[in-house]
Structure formats: C-alpha cells, structure tokens
Amino acid sequence: MKHKKAKKQKKVKKQKISRPHFKNIKKRDINANARQKIKVNIRTQTPSTWCPGCFNFQILAGVQKYIESQIILGKKREDFAIVTGIGCHAKIFDYLDLPGINSLHGRVLPTCLGIKIAKPELNVFGFSGDGDAYAEGMEHLVHNARYNSNIKYIVHNNQVFALTVAEPTPVTEKGYRDKTTPRGVKLAPLNPIKIMLAAGASFVARVFADSEQVNKVLEEASKHKGFAFIEIIQPCIIFHDDKGYKERTYNIQETGHDKTNMIAAMQKAEEFDYNSKVGKIPLGIFYQKERDVFEEVLRK
C-alpha cells in the first residue's frame, strides 16, 4: 500500500518537470522509458572516414552513449552544443547530429565560451586533438581553466598531428621521428594534467579511449558545475600506436586518491610524463572542486 502511494507521487512529480535533469530521476524511470522503447540515435548517416580500428570510434561510442542516455531521460537534441577543432578528432562533428560548429584549429574553447556566455542553459561539449589543445590553443586552454565556464572539454590525445601525417605535437615523446624531424624530437613533452591543475581547472580527469570509460567520465563531468578538462589517451594506430598504454593504466579512484587534494593530484599527475616507456599511467579524476562559474559571474 505504502509502496503504491510513493509510486503515484513520483508520477505527479514527473509531469511537472518537462525536461528533468537526470539527478531528479531514479533508475526506475530509465527502465520505464526503456520499456516504452524510446529509441534515440544521434549518429548522422555520414559514413566515417577514420581509419578502420581507430580509437576515435571508442570515443564516439562513449560520447554517443552518454548524450543519448540524456535524451532518453528527457533532454532534447537542442539542449546540447558540440564544438570541434581541426584534426582527426574533429570528424566527430560530422557523426553526431547535434547543434554546434566545426570551428578552427586551436579555437575550440573560445567558441565554447562564446556559446556558453550567450546560452548558459546549453550543455556544451568541446572536442580537441592534442595539437589543437596543447599547441595552437594553449593560451585558450590556460585561460579557460581560470574562467571556469561550465564547459566539458575533451582532448583526444594521440600524441601526434595525425591528419597532417605524423608530425610531433607538444606532447610527443623524446626521440620520436617523422619526415619533418629526422633527428628525432629533442624536447620533453608537456604534462597537460599538471598545467590544468596549476591553471585552476576545477575538474581534471584522464581516461583511456574506451567507450565505457568515456561514457562514465562524461557522467561525472556533467555532474560537475564548472570547466571540466578530460584528456583521453588515444593511441593512433597508424602513426603513434602504443599498444602498451592500456596495460599500464590504473584507476586512481580505486586506490583511494583524494580528488579534493591539490598536492595529491599533482603527485598523481607526476606519475606519467608522456615520455617514458615504462611505469603506470594513472586514470580517473585527479582533482575536483567547484567554484564560481564564468557565465554566472558575468551576469552578477
């Protein structure tokens, strides 16, 4: 009897909220929607031009799964905006039927910021490659970490400029050779996790290019109010195929990492320098602490 009453109340509540945030929905409702067989497919008909077996397919699947789950829960296609840069990663724009813009190389974050400033209610997802994020767009990356606009920023890090055929990026390891660097890379790579922590990013995470990991981290990042930096370790099977990466990874949440502790986060970030062939690669949320959000401060 008691149980029935609770169910009734739940129904009334659901009618009131036309576009429920997923926080307000219990698992039961998802199942209810699933039973009604609501089918959502945000994949365009555009055939993919990524190389067969590319890890970008894993990222696409993870993103697609997350956003489709949100649409099933009541969000609309128009509640999302996607922004991409230029490079292999950017092809994801053609495969996701969502509003947005395939912007310029390095300019993903200012594009996201402009959208978010004008329409704070949109769920804005930015996608960049490592060249896009850490070379051409580094100034925007550091400043956007400081602005803390509620943007979810995903970096497909394959440690190489793949679409321009194999040149080194700022995160390519020492000794890497290609036709433009016949004597090999002489400089040590940047550590973007450390940069983001130092620049004040309020959510810093790294995952491997695996659809489940991508889906999960997007769930966590979307619960976070503020700028979320998500780096995806994504081997390039043609130019930077480090098959050893996945085996070296472990999840820092499973080893009791305190994500509110900046010093602990820095220490975890130090464990992988993007250069060494051995040692563990920590994955998970390095740091998370909410603070004022740019688009809200602008309106105060």
Add this chain to the structure above:
Amino acid sequence: MKITRGDSPKREKMRWDIVFGGKAGQGPNILTEVVSEGLIKKGFYVFYSRDYQSLIRGGHNFNILSFSDGPLYSNSSKIDILVCLDVNTLEIHKKDMKKKGIILKGEEENMFFAGAVYKILGIDLKILEDELRKIKNYEENIKHARKGYEKEKRKLKLPEIKESIQNLSFMNGSQAISFGAVASGLDYYYAYPMTPATPVLTELSQMQLEKNMKHKTVELENEIAVMIAGLGSSITGKKVMVGTSGGGFDLMTEGLSMAGQAEIPIVIYLSSRPGPGTGLATYTSQGELNLALYSGHGEFSRVVLAPGDPKESTELINQAFYFSQKYKVPSLVLTDKHLAEAKYLLEKSQKILPVENSIIRMERYNSYEHDENEKSVATEEKKVIKKNFERRMKKQEEINKEAENFEMFKIYGKQNSKNIIIGWGSTKGAILDAISEGKIDTKFIQILYMDPFSRKIKPILEEAKNIIIVENNSTSQLASLITQKTGIILNDKNKILRYDGRPFFSDELAKEIKERLR
C-alpha cells in the same frame, strides 16, 4: 542624392582655436571639457581633438578646441589662446600663436585657467561653477576657478550669438558607435584593450550600469579569443560586435574568414592608428582601408563602412548590424583615432533601422566547405562546392543591390563645379571646413560605403576636370580602390596625403587644395 552641410556659406564664418597643453595627469581633458560646455551654452559651435602620448604621467599632451559662430568640424593650425599647464607647452606651441593671441601660463591649478579662459571669452562664471559641481571635491576647484576669473583682465572680442544651440549633442565617435550598437540591439561586445578602440569598450561597459541595458561587455585573453567567442555567441542567435585596432584585427582575421565560410553574422569595429607593427599607439591614421577590405583568406562577402563623424558613426554601425544579420556576413566599421576621440557638436542620429536576428536558434555551422542539405557536414564533393561558391557570390550581388538604397556616398559643396575633392572617414571635417573657409570652388564626395562600392560614383568622376584626393595615409588607399572600381587613375600630384599621425588642419588643407586647383 542628398546635399548636406558645407554649401557655400552666406557670410564668412569666424573661428577661434584654443590649445590646452600640459603633462599627462595635469588634467587638460577636464579643462577642455568645461570650456567647451561654456562655449556651447553661449551658442558657439565647438570641436576639439586630442593629441596625447603613449604614457600615463608626464610628457606633453594637448587638446585643440576650435569654436565658431557656425558649424565646424576641425582644428586650424593657428592659436588664439594658448593655455600652458607647464613650461614645455609654451616652448612647443608659441610659434603657432596668432599675432594678437593670448597666452596663459604660470604655476596654477588647471581650474584657475578654466576661470581665466571663461573671463577672456566673456562667459558667465556661474556656468563654470555649475559644471564643476558635477565633479568630486568641487570646492577646491571652484576656489581656483574664481581666482583665475578675477585675476584675468584680457578679453577676446567675440560676436554676440542670439540663437541658442538646441537638439545637438557633443560627442565623440566612440560614444556614437556605442549608442548605435545598443540601438541596434547589441547583446555582446567582445574586446581586448587596444587604443584607439578601447573608448568603445569603456563606453559600453559604463552603459551596462544604466537601467534596462541588456548588453554585456566581455574582455578575453586576446583578440583571437575575442573574435572566436563572438562568433560562438552569434550562432546562438545573439547580436555581437567585436572591437579592436589594426594589430588586434590581424589576430582576428582567421575568425573573419571562418565567419565568411560558416556564414555567421558579426560586426567588427576597427579603429585605426598608424602602423605597421605597434606603430604610433595614440595617433591617427587611415592606413587600414586595405586591411578592412582584403583581410582574411579565401573569397567571401563582407561589408566595409567608413563614417566621417559621430552622427554617421551611429548610422553606419546600425547599417553594419543590418547587413550582417540579413546576409549572414561580417560587417566592418572603420574609424580612426581622430574620429574615435575628437568631440563634435552634431545632431544625434535618429535614423536607426530595426535589425532582425537572422539566426533564430542554433543549428550546425562549419568552417570546412560543407553541405547545408546534409546537416552541414564537411564535404569535398565538387558539385556542392561549386554551388556553395555561387550561392555566396549571389549574396554579394544582393548586398550590392540593396546598398544602393543607402547613402553610400555624399556630395557637398558646389553642385556645378568641375572640381572634385574625394575623401573618406575622419578627414571629412577638415575638408568641409577647408572648402568653406577657403571659399574653394569644388564639390566634395565623401565615400561611406567602401565595400560594396557605389556604381553611381564613376559617372560623377568622369565629368570632373580636376579630382583631388585627401587621405590620412601614405599610399592613398582610396585612390587604389577607386581605380579598381571605376578604372579611373588619379593623378599622383593631386593626392594630398598626411602620414605623420596627425589629422589635417583646415587652413593648411585649404592651402594645399588651392595650390592644386591653380
């Protein structure tokens, strides 16, 4: 075609020029303001320009305030009253004094000189006191002003003006641009500080504090971010303007080109100063016409407009929003330091076109060549590419056609004259005053629409005996544009060019024009 001011005056207009000079921080600006207010209240027309160095304290800064019993829009090179806030000012400017000119000097506060100038000009001290009461800590200032007024015994002989000035506002180009942008429905103004575009950022930021203002100003890390974030906001259906000077605009050009490809409306306020490089940070130049016309890679449509005074600044920024939204193209409004910072007494424009947003809700945009029928995904399909180019080109034709309904150029002066002076932008004021004060037999064509360029200009130029061009640059960029658009090649000897960072003086310009018409 409209005939505007500058028709041959019925009687000779009289003019006086006052120079206020001193070190940065000594307050020549506030001094110029309070004297201007007094003169306007007495019924005089006032114009003043600012000459200042790129420093915060010290150096030599001066303002030239010109006034007349009829409309005037420029300074002349000769000084009637020289106000020296420091010794340097006297040394630098005494050579330009008129024979019976008055010099004010001595170690006094700036408002002492305001009082003295009021006395010389025969303006009631009460007007000055009322002006000063609007400023903080006015008691001290009023004390100094009274002292200056009492001590001063000299007098400038001025005519009594019976008609008072009504319905005119005293404003600079930056204020007029800001007013026009807000009147057009501005939502966001993105900028990074750069002289001489910064006064628009300041003005719009201050306006936000007023009631019922919806617009926001946003300062970001550099002009690249400014332009790109502007485009980001624009695709959500907001009206966006970005502002900068040449160096900052260089950084914006990749975004400009994207706006061309993705067809995103954006208004760019480009206020020039002399380049190349950092050039002269606080001086004036018309060296960026080519930059405005040809910047950005690839081929795409744009609108480039150049106002000649504050009234036109308001009207043209509004027209820039109109064309940008209607045709989803970038629109540029080109001014310079002189127009941005000089103050003119003109009627405030009420000619504001309603601007409708062309983007109702955000869809999909692409900096790649894309297929609009296939969710704007990137395409390399030759048929689609060709169709896209043709569609964008057709848009240019439509813009050209509609623009002819606007005042793309204005004609002043003697309609039947065989002589023509051509100019654009801020040189308008000096040209108009040079013609009327020098009683020169000429027409003056002011070009406001640089791109598109009116088809009606060519037949007018073809009928002329002499064509003189006046520009604040060293290569006569407008002459190149005229040749490109009309096939008419202008005589190099008839190019009056000033490129020392300073605007034209009306008397010097009149002399230069006369020499060429002899």
